Amino acid sequence: MKSIIKILGKYKKETVLAPLFKLLEASFELLVPLVVASLIDYGILQSDKGHIIKSFLLLILLAVVGLISSVTAQYFSAKAAIGVSTQLRSDMFARIQSFSFSELDKLGTSTMITRMTSDINQVQNGVNMFLRLFLRSPFIVFGAMIMAFTVDVKGALVFAGTIPVLSIVVFAIILVSIPLYKKSQQNLDNLTAKTRENLSGVRVIRAFCQEEKEIKEFRTLNEILNKSQKYVGKISALMNPVTYVIINVAIIILIYVGALRVDSGLITQGAVVALYNYMSQILVELIKLANLIITLTKSVACANRVESILAIHSTLETMAENDINATINTTDYIVFDNVGLTYQNAGEESLSNINFTVKKGETIGIIGGTGSGKSSLVNLIPHLYDCTRGNVYIDGINVKAYSPEKLREKIGIVLQKAVLFKGSIRENILWGNPDATKEDIGKAIEISQSKDVISAKKNGLDEMIEHGGRNLSGGQKQRLTIARAIVKNPDILILDDSSSALDYATDAKLRQAIHSLDKNMTVFIVSQRTSSIMSADKILVLDDGKIVGMGTHDELLSNCNIYQEIHLSQTR
């Protein structure tokens, strides 16, 4: 709720004016009975046609003024509600973009998406209703009570007893249903995840003829959602009937008290009628209020889910410049000093005791089995994850002491999974460097061996990439992601097994082209193939998160068993 209130602070004018105009409208409504009373007392009883017409015109005037103030109220409340939802979405998107990889791994995509979409919509709805009605209803409820006191204090005591009982019932129902709404929203999340899974895995599902089974599983989840919705519905549906009974009981008591007092001559029959009228007015408003509260309950549950995302902060560590580990004295460009990495919720270290140094301009090959920690190692260079032990230095400065933007500006990393975004090929390449000139792009395309990718497309660079890059093959995507990294002209280039879908010839040409760059680029090549890294200045052989061999191709061939095995498995 905190963020919502904060955002509403920016819409002070709207937040204040919307309920105010609503109150104005309510007040005009309250004037109507007075006009009618005067119509009866002076118009009809004194047979004054002119007064009747005057009263009629006054009623019309009140209607017009009421219309204007309520339209104004609707406008301001809509504006504030939209303002809140727009700002929340924007804040949440920004927050998610600030998360480190650990948070992203932990949260999962589906839940972030539902919270950004349907939850925020629900919040918008809640704010809108709140501004329109929340002041009006209590105004009338308490107004009616105060009026009752002016009529007869003893009779009005019934009001004073009824309102707390009503409040307790209403709040009890709300308190019970909030966690239930949360649960039901959770079930919706699960259903969303299932749907996503089915959309992304359609080929495999069909290949294994799993359609029926998937539909069945979807139905089970859907059923669970349905049950939880019905359950919470059962509870919140109690609100109206229970308040109705309480009010009627109160009316019975009221009339009984009134009867006693009339019997002993303390008040008149008219006063009883007036008290009763106020009580029914309360009933009408309470029904509105109860409906509003149900909507609000839902919105609050959603708001809390939104809030919980906004409460998460990136856990990426930052280091002050004067920290003892912030800098070291070294002539080496990159230093891994006794580095270890344990992922959140993982028991064992995925990397341990990693020690090596790299000189500027060197090419480093990293090789090792599946799950040996190759990707984890290179992910530490741009500080995508925090190393949990030891330190990583670039240019003598700890990566944790750089601002992530500054650091990542220096580094071009091509991740294992080739991802391109909706937009033209050119736009995708410009991700690397928005200021790249035509020549820069041309060069990047040439180096990444993507020339034939571009020429195969009807619109060349302006060819639109479909969602998820579906109109490109795996190899084409990989080359374009490499082009995107190269156009950045980075100091450090990291290729994380990013040529796996390329044939050997293209892969070889790619490496040669990178090598021939005039820039003194430091290059990391993660690969499964010895041919891709054999010409590297230094090769790290990883096994089970540890470095088991380090040196040039020839050195490793003579002293590293695992490297020999890998190499042998790949030669004719």
Next chain:
Amino acid sequence: MKQTQTIKKILSYIKQYRIYLVFSIVLALVTVAFTLYIPILIGKAIDCIVGVGNVNFEKIFAVFSQIAILSLLTAFFQWIMNLINNKMTYHVARDIRNQAMTKIETLPLNYLDTHSNGDTLSRIITDVDQFSDGLLMGFTQLFTGIITIIGTLAFMLSVNPIITAVVVVITPLSLFVAKFVSSKTYHLFKLQSEIRGEQTAFIEEMIENQKVVQAYNHQKENQQNFEEINQRLAKSSLKALFFSSLTNPSTRFVNNIVYGGVALSGGLMAITGTLSVGSLTCFLSYANQYTKPFNEISGVITELQNALACADRVFELIETPSEISDTHNQHLPENVSGNITLNKVYFSYTPDKKLIENFNLNVISGQRVAIVGPTGCGKTTLINLLMRFYDTVSGEITVDGYEIKSVTRNSLRRNYGMILQETWLKSGTIKENITIGKPDATDEEIIEACKKAHSHNFIKRLPDGYDTVIGEDGGDLSQGQKQLLCISRIMLSLPPMLILDEATSSIDTRTEMRIQNAFQQMMKGRTSFIVAHRLSTVKNADILLVMKDGHIIEQGTHEQLLEQDGFYANLYNSQFAV
């Protein structure tokens, strides 16, 4: 026009709950009648309180007990009615979602390949949600509203037909205003829904690939693009929300005019003595009761507009034509021997861009066919055709003499084991993922298969072994581990024909070498298609097809092709020349 169609479709979903609908209406009738009657009882009670010493307590208590019983009954019926309405709404939403999901499983791949997942997702999740919200409001307030109007109308008629006529004549004005506003807002809601879909797609793309976004420091640009869509959404939402919220004030305005009209005509009649003051007071209060439901109903109508726009988008998905269903119910026998022919096959994804032309191939049972060629040459397309993910434009493909279009897709696909480069795992246990092709496998069989696929070792080390639950898309597993799991699936189900599309691209070569032995074993007697970039993986194949631009340019064994010294030889030698 379109709206009535949409309503018809919604009604067809409600149809099977019509008993509930009838109950709901009956209960609405009863509760409204009771709520209208209770004030009359209260009036009776007040009539018993005339003045000092003149209070009929006996009669008051009799009336009190009636009020108490009636209000308890009303409350009970109201609760039941709410439950029934909840049930109907949530069941309809559930049914629509089930239908949508069933549709997804039968949509042509072409649809899914060309529509963003985010948009489809938002139709099934968000739109249905909004729709059910609107529908629930419709059920709970529409019936009671209408019945209240009819009830009060009857009471008014019994008091004075002439003024009732005045009320009835002005009423359509209110309906007209409501209709005018709602028809305007329908389009605004639709526009809002569209922009929302666009935004959801953007959010999905960027959140899913957030790692790349951050690696490229692209957060700022993203935020800018997001703001642009967000602002557009804000603008259209504001319009939709504001205009839709006009219904209420404007109908209330009409109501107030009705009220004024009653006061004027009633007052004038009272002067001439044709109407008593008491009747006029009663009339005014009924006029108020009568017009209030109109506000509610018009509120419901705008909500329903939004619901309709959302329903429309879901129905659009549900009504997308499914793949041409299996016209023949003929099944391909379960264990084919695997003689495959492709005869003059033509195929392209879009008519204006030819891809595969006059493709002919004859594969004998048990042969290993490797397909190599530069990216984009049509390798994956060929697999799409073999598995019938797409149908050929012309020409025929037969398996054991059966034209594949003449047998059911399921019976064809069951004969294939497919491993793709892009691994897909569902959230669930490791075991569930492995037994996907053979659900009745025993634990021994599973372990045996995983040992062959070299996944047993890493599975064993997971916290709960084979029962470890993996999250969305394989969760924390590495790409290679995921691929090993996909291989384990096939090692377990052992179908007669195999398709390996870059099946080992993410696995290190040492492990791959070991898996290769198991593959060799598995491929014995099975027709297999292998796509791989590592030529060491494919050189043992019986036939190597070298493809380029949708055509076969070379064909033969590894040795033959090397001798030809053509495209393949060039490719093969390049991998050693560094």
